[in-house]
Amino acid sequence: MSGWGLIARVMAGLTLVFLIAPLLVIVPLSFNAEPFFTFTDRMLALDPDGYSTRWYQAILNDTVWRDALVNSLIIGGASTAIATVLGTLAAMGLARGDVPLKGAIMGLLISPMITPVIIAATGMYFFYSDLGLTQTHLGLILAHAALGAPFVVITVTASLTGYDWNLSRAGASLGASPATTFFRVTLPLILPGVISGALFAFATSFDEVVTVLFLGGPEQVTIPRKMWSGIREQISPAILAAATLLIGVAVVLLLVVEWLRRRSERMQIVQR
Numbered sequence: 001m002s003g004w005g006l007i008a009r010v011m012a013g014l015t016l017v018f019l020i021a022p023l024l025v026i027v028p029l030s031f032n033a034e035p036f037f038t039f040t041d042r043m044l045a046l047d048p049d050g051y052s053t054r055w056y057q058a059i060l061n062d063t064v065w066r067d068a069l070v071n072s073l074i075i076g077g078a079s080t081a082i083a084t085v086l087g088t089l090a091a092m093g094l095a096r097g098d099v100p101l102k103g104a105i106m107g108l109l110i111s112p113m114i115t116p117v118i119i120a121a122t123g124m125y126f127f128y129s130d131l132g133l134t135q136t137h138l139g140l141i142l143a144h145a146a147l148g149a150p151f152v153v154i155t156v157t158a159s160l161t162g163y164d165w166n167l168s169r170a171g172a173s174l175g176a177s178p179a180t181t182f183f184r185v186t187l188p189l190i191l192p193g194v195i196s197g198a199l200f201a202f203a204t205s206f207d208e209v210v211t212v213l214f215l216g217g218p219e220q221v222t223i224p225r226k227m228w229s230g231i232r233e234q235i236s237p238a239i240l241a242a243a244t245l246l247i248g249v250a251v252v253l254l255l256v257v258e259w260l261r262r263r264s265e266r267m268q269i270v271q272r
Contacts, residue, residue: 023247030055030240037237055241065242068226075137075222076205079144083201086145087152088194092186094153095160106153113150120147121214128215135217143211148201155200159193192260199253207246 033052034040042050059065090109094102112120124143125134133139163186171181187194209224216225223242230239 026240027244027247030237030244032237032240035237037235037240055236055238056245058236058238059241059245062238064221065223065226065238068221068223071137071220072206072222072224075140075144075220076202078137078141079148079205080198080202082141082145083148084152084194084198087149087197087201088156090149091153091156091160092182094157095163106157109153110150112147117147117208117210121211124211125214134215135220137220139215140212140220143215144205144208145201147208147211148204151200151204152194152197155193155197156190159190163189192263196257196260199257203250203253206249 028043029037029039031051031053032040032043033050033054040050093099094106094109099105121143124146128134128139128143131139133142167185167189168181171185172178176184206222207224209222209228212220212222212225213228216222221229223246227239227242230236
């Protein structure tokens with residue numbers, strides 16, 4: 001290994017530690033037997049009595065936390081479905097070579113990803129207020145779908161770069177309708193990219209808090225909003241327990257995305 005290669009690996013390792021270190025602090029603190037945000041002497045001594053699952057039990061037994069989880073799942077699931085459908089259709093359209101102003105359209109579609117969330121949330125608030133969609137589940141679902149759709153567009157577009165359009169032409173020449181060709185030929189081949197985009201869209205919705213603060217009401221409290229309110233109003237290690245659960249969800253999503261990426265690479269090799 002060259003000297004520059006070693007330096008690059010060391011820098012990558014230090015960057016990884018810098019990013020992961022806060023998570024390594026949150027996870028053990030969520031098992032603190034005491035209502036503190038610091039390591040107690042018993043925890044540092046690895047005394048079993050210093051650790052407890054009481055904060056996880058508090059989340060499970062608290063109806064407010066359960067309602068927040070249900071809201072997060074409903075809003076995240078519905079917005080992911082909308083973002084996946086619209087993002088896939090947009091990527092399919094942009095994959096055609098004869099699309100005018102292709103670059104401008106792509107920039108417009110991914111603009112919610114680039115625009116600061118506070119600006120997007122402000123614009124959505126004034127727009128949805130005129131439509132009567134503030135403080136409703138539908139308003140949050142549409143807002144989160146707009147924020148998640150760019151991830152679907154990007155991942156599906158990347159999957160389509162290795163797609164052989166002759167397969168679609170072959171299906172059409174055999175009498176298949178465009179819908180049949182898409183669902184039986186195109187979709188199975190780009191499915192890893194579609195699922196990856198859907199997972200990113202769900203993760204975006206599941207941990208989004210700014211838009212919920214602008215558009216949500218008392219009936220639309222999600223897990224991130226509950227955590228934010230808890231930090232401001234009632235500091236409790238239950239927040240750390242909720243954060244640990246979110247970390248677990250993120251890790252699972254990343255593992256699934258990595259598995260889908262490798263599967264997509266294998267499928268592209270088979271196509272060639």
